[in-house]
Amino acid sequence: LDVNNRSFKGNLSTFVYIGELIKRKCAIAIIPAINKSYSNKKFKINFVGRGAELSKMKSMTQALNLSDNISFLDHVPRNEIISILDNSECMIMISKNETFGLVYLEAMARGCITIGSSNQGIDGVIKHGVNGFLCQEGNEKDLTKIISHINSLSSKERLKISSNAISTVKELTDSMAANKYIAAVTY
16 A cells, blocks of 8 residues: 555444454454443444354344444455455454464554554564554454553544555565564464
């Protein structure tokens, strides 16, 4: 991304999760966390992926009356992910036992405000409050606090975090990413 066209005016309103919908990924925690952050229900979440947690997530969506706010997009071909990221302001993946998720880098490269898991593989890349945010893995309350904090920032501050994310990814060469990944899985 050569030019960051984002404005981040007002509260974040478009969120995305990309990955398997399995227990370890904690995608279900995103639904109540965002819902608690928006009493006016002015948000959209796209869940990209499939997995065993899908039926629970759909049930929760209906129980919270959020069918107009949440879309389940199933598996999306890799070449369509960029468009989804470009139409999202924030990518959230707060999974457990995560090594080095490339989806974090893809989201950061597209200027999304990215929320990852602390003490997992991405926390060497995401610097909390600088180029993204780190949340306790699967912790709905922590995620609610982080979203509220992001929404309390000015659009200029959010744009700076977005631009820092883009810069961070540009600095990561393929070999650096590979070395970090190898270190994470062999450590």
